[in-house]
Amino acid sequence: MVNPHQDATQEQGTSGIWALLAEIPDPEMPYISIVDLGIVREVRWQPDALNVVLTPTYSGCPARREIEQSVRDALHRNGIQTLCIETRLHPAWTTEWVTALGREKMRAAGIAPPLAVLAEWQTLTFWPSSSDAPRPQCPHCGAAQTRLQNPCSGSRCKALYHCDACRNPFEYFKSF
Amino acid sequence: MNLSASCDTSLSDYLLRLGDNALILSQQLCGWCGHAPTLEEDVALSNIALDLLGQARLWLEYAGASMVPVRDEDDLAYHRDAHQFTHVLLVEQPNGNFADTQVRQFLFDSWHCLLLTELSRSTEPRISAIAIKARKEATYHLQHSSQWIVRLGDGTERSHRYAQRALEQCVDYVGELFAMDAVDHEMVRLGIGADLAALRPQWQAYVEQVLAAGNLVYPASALSVQGGRHGQHSELLVGLLMEMQHLARSYPGAQW
Numbered sequence: 045m046v047n048p049h050q051d052a053t054q055e056q057g058t059s060g061i062w063a064l065l066a067e068i069p070d071p072e073m074p075y076i077s078i079v080d081l082g083i084v085r086e087v088r089w090q091p092d093a094l095n096v097v098l099t100p101t102y103s104g105c106p107a108r109r110e111i112e113q114s115v116r117d118a119l120h121r122n123g124i125q126t127l128c129i130e131t132r133l134h135p136a137w138t139t140e141w142v143t144a145l146g147r148e149k150m151r152a153a154g155i156a157p158p159l160a161v162l163a164e165w166q167t168l169t170f171w172p173s174s175s176d177a178p179r180p181q182c183p184h185c186g187a188a189q190t191r192l193q194n195p196c197s198g199s200r201c202k203a204l205y206h207c208d209a210c211r212n213p214f215e216y217f218k219s220f
Numbered sequence: 221m222n223l224s225a226s227c228d229t230s231l232s233d234y235l236l237r238l239g240d241n242a243l244i245l246s247q248q249l250c251g252w253c254g255h256a257p258t259l260e261e262d263v264a265l266s267n268i269a270l271d272l273l274g275q276a277r278l279w280l281e282y283a284g285a286s287m288v289p290v291r292d293e294d295d296l297a298y299h300r301d302a303h304q305f306t307h308v309l310l311v312e313q314p315n316g317n318f319a320d321t322q323v324r325q326f327l328f329d330s331w332h333c334l335l336l337t338e339l340s341r342s343t344e345p346r347i348s349a350i351a352i353k354a355r356k357e358a359t360y361h362l363q364h365s366s367q368w369i370v371r372l373g374d375g376t377e378r379s380h381r382y383a384q385r386a387l388e389q390c391v392d393y394v395g396e397l398f399a400m401d402a403v404d405h406e407m408v409r410l411g412i413g414a415d416l417a418a419l420r421p422q423w424q425a426y427v428e429q430v431l432a433a434g435n436l437v438y439p440a441s442a443l444s445v446q447g448g449r450h451g452q453h454s455e456l457l458v459g460l461l462m463e464m465q466h467l468a469r470s471y472p473g474a475q476w
């Protein structure tokens with residue numbers, strides 16, 4: 045129900061809020077923001093609070109509390125007093141939500157951005173080797189001849205690859 | 221929601237099982253931290269443990285919220301005794317050697333993926349939301365453990381022997397994964413839960429396909445040891461819980 049006597053200040057747009065949130069770095073990958081990662085799903089003014097909807101990347105993501113705290117801190121610093129942070133599980137986070145800017149920032153940091161999410165993941169398909177799975181391009185030289193070295197790199201969301209062209213190792217942000 | 225009291229109990233029992241499976245397996249995998257054969261595998265197993273812990277929290281939070289009186293996830297994880305845990309016996313089997321751990325993981329992951337796929341179609345929106353999320357993670361786990369099964373089975377004479385032996389030990393606990401009891405039937409009737417027995421053919425086909433790629437054989441005859449979901453556990457669980465619950469019980473309300 046719409047309250048006709050709603051305070052005018054609460055009807056202000058949310059673009060300023062989005063801009064503030066776009067400054068908050070992801071704790072594990074500080075070169076990309078939580079908005080770039082697609083974690084922030086919705087920003088909405090409620091009659092008595094600002095509602096921010098966040099979606100966790102992985103169920104056990106250890107950075108979740110830290111991200112929530114950063115959101116609180118940034119908004120409090122900018123005069124938002126009453127804030128409601130909602131965690132939304134559905135629809136589940138996917139790397140398809142990583143923005144074009146986010147992908148650019150990953151590349152610049154030497155991380156291959158996520159490839160498209162394959163439909164095969166939805167069925168119980170056995171892949172004996174990952175040789176025919178699509179491979180990311182090398183973020184250093186752009187070559188397509190790359191090899192998976194380890195499915196887990198420094199953090200849950202990245203894999204370690206080797207470039208056969210420039211012989212450098214690089215991290216790939218796994219599509220999910 | 222307009223559910224009867226008996227259904228509420230079935231629902232919280234059902235959620236508790238899902239949470240306990242993930243929690244206990246997560247705790248087991250943590251035992252490899254710092255001990256895996258390679259640094260990369262160490263990171264992989266820790267990440268899988270972390271995913272399972274995250275899933276356990278989601279299920280237990282929900283289970284606790286549907287109990288009377290309400291209990292929180294920490295209370296359920298740290299303040300229940302062995303006979304109150306309702307996970308399947310497979311997940312409490314010892315880590316053993318690396319092949320034992322991977323075989324246990326593979327049998328679980330393949331079942332878990334199928335179960336979560338079913339649950340992602342649950343009429344209960346919160347169950348389907350958690351299942352869809354967990355299913356994506358479980359798929360990665362399954363890919364990882366499947367590759368290890370092939371690698372161990374098709375590796376050296378010794379790795380093959382260890383993997384085959386691990387299979388013979390774990391297979392007695394497979395029957396329980398597909399056994400339907402009153403709680404399962406009630407959840408299926410309400411469109412909330414999964415028909416476990418119906419998952420078996422697809423599970424068997426997948427498992428045998430991977431085993432064949434690793435020159436391993438699914439053991440011919442097996443016992444079906446059950447009871448985990450009704451709180452009947454082995455001595456192994458006591459030690460596991462002692463370690464997992466020690467801090468929370470020794471220092472109630474401790475904060476980091």
Ligand SMILES: [Zn+2]
Pocket residue numbers: 182183184185186187207208209210211212
């Ligand atoms: Zn290169």
